[in-house]
Amino acid sequence: MLELRAGERHQITFTLDGAEVRGFAEPRMLLSDFLRYELGRTEVHVGCEQGVCGTCTILLDGKLARSCLTFAVQASGRSVETVRGLSPADGKLNDLQESFRRHHGLQCGYCTPGILVSSEAFLRDNAKPSERAVREMLSGHLCRCTGYAGMVDAILETATKRASSTPA
Amino acid sequence: MKPKSFTYLRPDNLQEALQALHRMRDDARIMAGGLSLVPMMNFRLLETKYLIDISGLASLAYIREASAEIEIGAAETQANVLAWPKLAKSLPLLSLAMPHIGHFQTRSRGTVCGSIAHADPSSELPLCLATLGGSVVLQSARARRVLVAEEFQIGMLATARQPDEMVTAVRFPTRKPGAGYAFAEMAQRHGDFAVCAVAAVVSETAVRLGVGGVAEKPTLRDWPALADGEIDDALNDFAWELGGSDDIHANAGYRRDLVRKLGRRVIEEAKKCSN
Numbered sequence: 001m002l003e004l005r006a007g008e009r010h011q012i013t014f015t016l017d018g019a020e021v022r023g024f025a026e027p028r029m030l031l032s033d034f035l036r037y038e039l040g041r042t043e044v045h046v047g048c049e050q051g052v053c054g055t056c057t058i059l060l061d062g063k064l065a066r067s068c069l070t071f072a073v074q075a076s077g078r079s080v081e082t083v084r085g086l087s088p089a090d091g092k093l094n095d096l097q098e099s100f101r102r103h104h105g106l107q108c109g110y111c112t113p114g115i116l117v118s119s120e121a122f123l124r125d126n127a128k129p130s131e132r133a134v135r136e137m138l139s140g141h142l143c144r145c146t147g148y149a150g151m152v153d154a155i156l157e158t159a160t161k162r163a164s165s166t167p168a
Numbered sequence: 169m170k171p172k173s174f175t176y177l178r179p180d181n182l183q184e185a186l187q188a189l190h191r192m193r194d195d196a197r198i199m200a201g202g203l204s205l206v207p208m209m210n211f212r213l214l215e216t217k218y219l220i221d222i223s224g225l226a227s228l229a230y231i232r233e234a235s236a237e238i239e240i241g242a243a244e245t246q247a248n249v250l251a252w253p254k255l256a257k258s259l260p261l262l263s264l265a266m267p268h269i270g271h272f273q274t275r276s277r278g279t280v281c282g283s284i285a286h287a288d289p290s291s292e293l294p295l296c297l298a299t300l301g302g303s304v305v306l307q308s309a310r311a312r313r314v315l316v317a318e319e320f321q322i323g324m325l326a327t328a329r330q331p332d333e334m335v336t337a338v339r340f341p342t343r344k345p346g347a348g349y350a351f352a353e354m355a356q357r358h359g360d361f362a363v364c365a366v367a368a369v370v371s372e373t374a375v376r377l378g379v380g381g382v383a384e385k386p387t388l389r390d391w392p393a394l395a396d397g398e399i400d401d402a403l404n405d406f407a408w409e410l411g412g413s414d415d416i417h418a419n420a421g422y423r424r425d426l427v428r429k430l431g432r433r434v435i436e437e438a439k440k441c442s443n
């Protein structure tokens with residue numbers, strides 16, 4: 001049984017957006033804080049720290065997780081993906097991100113990283129989602145400036161474009 | 169908004185988890201998805217010396233069909249249960265209620281057993297388990313016992329679990345021939361805690377209504393078949409017995425009204441899909 005003692009910093013290694021990273025964390029350190037303060041990955045935003053606002057959402061072994069409700073030590077040996085993993089290269093946006101820009105799916109951008117990660121995971125499971133399904137998915141995130149209409153349009157448009165570019 | 173210091177334990181199997189719990193008793197907490205536990209730790213409403221993480225125990229991540237019930241293991245996520253192809257056929261009440269639990273983003277890690285072990289009075293799964301007459305498997309290093317839902321949950325966030333016991337599985341009775349099922353809830357937003365949630369099971373000879381979010385725990389009421397003209401009086405009596413309390417989301421009177429309105433709706437719906 002793995003035992004990581006309270007008050008001591010333990011070495012953690014995991015794959016972050018495809019590259020191996022390592023750092024030290026006490027058991028009580030949240031994964032969101034580890035990503036931001038130990039690894040400098042400030043694209044992971046933190047809002048409520050109670051799993052409600054959704055901006056810290058990441059993928060842990062391919063599954064959506066609130067990084068504020070995950071301890072850094074839990075990521076050890078696993079794969080973590082953030083919004084940065086979505087873009088094909090530095091400074092480039094993927095089709096979903098482009099679509100968010102086109103449809104004004106963000107204003108201040110605070111909620112955006114989590115919403116993009118969620119939307120990618122959602123589109124992976126739902127190739128042809130209904131508007132209602134998209135809105136239900138977005139209910140797991142809070143946006144306080146633009147509202148959700150632009151996001152819904154962007155996600156639906158991306159789904160349609162991806163479906164038409166994949167041979168049936 | 170950061171938890172207090174704790175020692176993190178990741179057992180390799182169930183036995184190790186139970187032995188750790190046996191040694192540490194009230195000093196330890198079991199964590200599966202952590203969707204209820206970690207917010208409470210972040211708020212420091214709860215602190216623990218030892219955190220036993222069972223989320224990686226593959227032997228507890230299962231959906232198992234037995235003759236008249238479905239057993240769900242302690243590490244099985246809500247998302248996997250919701251995606252189980254036989255859910256609508258075997259457990260129609262769950263397939264109606266589970267989309268109301270949290271969100272797409274939280275069901276991916278939140279577990280069925282965790283929600284039941286947490287015992288929030290407004291949670292959907294404890295209500296479904298009680299309404300269906302399901303049970304909870306409690307295991308310790310010394311023994312194993314099975315409690316029916318009504319004996320397991322004794323109040324708000326309170327259960328009959330002993331300090332060295334862990335909820336290793338829950339068992340939901342499968343659809344009964346001729347019975348109809350319905351679920352409804354009122355929440356401020358989709359995915360929020362229910363102000364009032366109701367579940368009905370109706371057959372030709374019996375009506376059962378379960379209500380969550382009003383009393384300290386999910387509460388059931390059984391009637392022999394109710395004629396259309398008898399429903400409102402029956403629900404009114406039940407609503408007053410449940411009482412309800414005032415909080416920031418709703419006052420007791422509004423909650424009782426939801427019992428009357430939503431109660432009627434689900435009884436009628438369940439009646440329609442019976443036979």
